[in-house]
Amino acid sequence: MGVQYLSWDYNQMGVVATLNLSEPMNNVVAWQRFLPTGPVALLPLTDELSSLVWSTSIEHAKELLSISNESFVDALNDALWKKCPRDKIIDVATQRLDNLLESVFETSNAVRQLHPSISGVVEGSRAAFPLGFGHATCYVGKGVALVGDAAHRVHPLAGQGVNLGFGDVKCLSELLCEAVFNGSSLGNMSHLMKYETLRQRHNLPTMLATEGLQKLYGTTLTPVVVLRSLGLQLTHVLSPVKKMIMNYAAA
Template sequence: MLVFSLTELCLSPKVSMLSRIHPLTRCSYSSAVTATSSFYDIIIIGGGMVGNAMACSLGLSEYLKSKKILVLDSAEIKAPTKNSPYGYRVTAVAPHSVLLFQKLGIWNDLVDLRVKRVDRLQVLDSCSHSSIRFAQPDPCNEVAHMIENNAIIGFLANRIKTSCPNVTIRTKVKVVDCRTPSGLDEFATVALDNGTKLQTSLIIGADGARSMVRDMLDFKYTSWGYGQSAVVANLRVQAMENNCVAWERFTPSGPVALLPLTENMSSVTWTTSAEHAEKLLSLPPEEFVNELNDFLTTDIHQNSITNQFLSLTGQVLKGVFPVSEKPKLTFPTVISLYEGTRARFPLAFGHTYSYVVPRAALIGDAAHRIHPLAGQGVNLGWSDVKILLSCLEQCVIDGGDLGSLTYLSDYDTQGQRRNVPVQVACDWLNRLYLTSNTPLILIRSLGPYRLPDINNLSNALNMATTLTVSHSWQ
């Protein structure tokens, strides 16, 4: 889903401030539980893009290389090849996440497989002539890279297998229970469906928005649905500029986004009502393509009062600032649908009041679920990984207990200060752009209508804003 990151927001929500060393084990990578020891220093429940990034980061850390780490994943890892068809689960990896992948040693592998560079994002409002262009101040820098989820997971798992001898990955296993003590005098426990019982100093829940770990450990969690669904699909398109531009159009039913995958292929994320989403899934491919092309270009929702005011404002600004005329913006033309790539996902907001309890921490969607309209999606999860890693490394340096709130609360505070403002902004933007109220359309249109054309202010905005375009479903 299309996302532009607001990480530079300075809001700081009030967050409550709430080791054993074991011999190295040889790395194993299996789909059956065969552990000879029931104890692991850290157990990560949930693989995926965030859980495997956490495991890889821990395994490569000089401070944690003596710790036994276990990853439990219910799914099987299948990395794509160059000849594999593109899947519909794709993510736009932000520049700061690229740095993480470079540090973990998987970036070159991803590039060698297939990665699509996104040079800029063009955002339009279907209710007015307002638009805004996001790009890096240096045109040599990208705003994102489009990458398949399975490729990220596959290369992370392979890196763990080859370079992290203290990390064990077990796939196709099911966790049926996990418990944490009230203090540090006991270990946390994890039970599997085959009867295996494990003990650990720290459970890390990375099992997604419907987190079983979060529920079993009674984390306080608030959530609400948006009454919207996102329909995703892969499309054959005819685009200009080598298809290196991501497009988003806000409509009264939700945004529709086109994200480039190759020079002639894009991924669409079409946010709409749950009922309309069901209809879109049932349409024949030709009808789906026709309806999407119409949705991207129709002027049926244009607000004449807003457009008249914007035109007048533009004339006034010309006498004050050096303003250049905007070029005519044209969406790529959708030619056809790649069969078997359509899917539908419900959208919701979710927030865990605290990401930690003694001997447990949540990361990624297990801790925070964000509307993909204007958030960071999985990129926030990768930020969690970096923050939690730093806190655990400090714990080892100090000789502390990995499950102690002395260190876990630092992760909670830093993570919430980063994530909560973005979640709130995403929720607010979704509500703002769903309205057809003329005064609100005017308010949301005024800034984008002329700001990108004012060079100094535009450069300042671009430097202050890290842009991410992403849709990912764990």
């Protein structure tokens, strides 16, 4: 199409796998833990299976693919459970914030949930993919439109990749239906341009927010860590803000 494509690599890979849970459960919650090397996420598949997305350095990803299933499960459980050494200032600051927010918003009754524990990995399900950011400056040309990852690629930490693509497909098919209904041709640029405008208006802020989160969680700088803990805890207790973010991400 000859469109410009802005892109960069994160120098990370996403290790994916299908995981067996230690025991069947009502598996409906997605979990993500932010490690200094990148986030590790468990996404529910069934009551007995979860899907793994583990973002890490290229070397570590290659190592995770080369080890036995048993060692892989051990490494994963370590990544999910092990207490990471943290700056004492961060521990004290987050504890004080917790106490403060608990007293202001009365959240102390909230039950702390634990993520499922992993007992195995489904044979042949392990793979790794390079992670990168990418965005086409134009989504459309004469008689052609880009959808999904062909138009935009994001870090998987916000789980938005597929949603953005589904949104493109929904928007484009609605506009093309409208074009046909009005007796216009499918390749008519005015419909295609409308698709591009509507989707870029949605995709770009989501991509920038995801990029911001990637940068925010990619640092161990104490003031940033304290501020992001405050932001996350505040978002958690301010239900309307949390709901607004969830609705936007699911749109």
